[in-house]
Amino acid sequence: MDDHKDDELGILARRRIEAAIIAPVYDEMRKAVGENKARDILRRAIRRAAIDAGTEMASRAAGGADLESFKAILPLWTKDDALTIEVIDDKPGVLDFNVRRCRYAETYRAMGLGEIGEILSCNRDGAFCEGYDPRIKLTRTQTIMGGASHCDFRYRADPPQKT
Incomplete structure (x- = not known):
């Protein structure tokens, strides 16, 4: 592992x-094209960036990208x-955890961006998996950003294809 990794800027x-x-x-987009269109454009752009980030990170996964390397x-x-994070279940093919505090949500709200925080942050999670390893599926029914007490992340991975 690179020694400079700890000096890297954190995701938050x-x-x-x-x-x-x-x-x-x-x-400016809201003024030019309206709220709904601006949100749609932002959602698509952030989603594409998350897929690309997942693909890039997968390319650096020692031994290949899968749910186990994702956990790492x-x-x-x-x-x-x-x-x-409160881990609920962690076994091969499964990762379940609840987020009890989300400073991403806190940060967006403090910046006056709470109304688009879901687009800027939560929108990325499943899309990142698509780029990292499409066999990884995220199910989440609630988020702190959406007003819930916690986020419920439930990851499942399809088994590798037989070749």
Whole structure:
């Protein structure tokens, strides 16, 4: 592992910087094309970026991308106390956890971007999996960003294809 990895900017800090750049662009899009169209454009752009990020991260997964290597990179999202996670189940092909505190949600709300926080953050989670390994499926029925007490992440992985 590279020694400089600990010096890398955490994802929470990156999201804060991205949001500061996106906010005025989003505001101009709303004025130009309306709220619904602006939200749709932003949702599609963030989703595409998340898929691309998943693909890029998968290319660096030692031994290949799968749910087990995905579990190993989870600390990237929790760095800097960004998420407080309660693991419910962790076994081959399964990862279930609840997020009890989400500083991503707190950050977007503090920036006045709570109304698009779901697009900027939650929208990425399943899309990232698509790029990382399409066999990984995320089910989530609620989020802190949406007003729930916790986010319920439930990951399942289809078994590898027989060749």
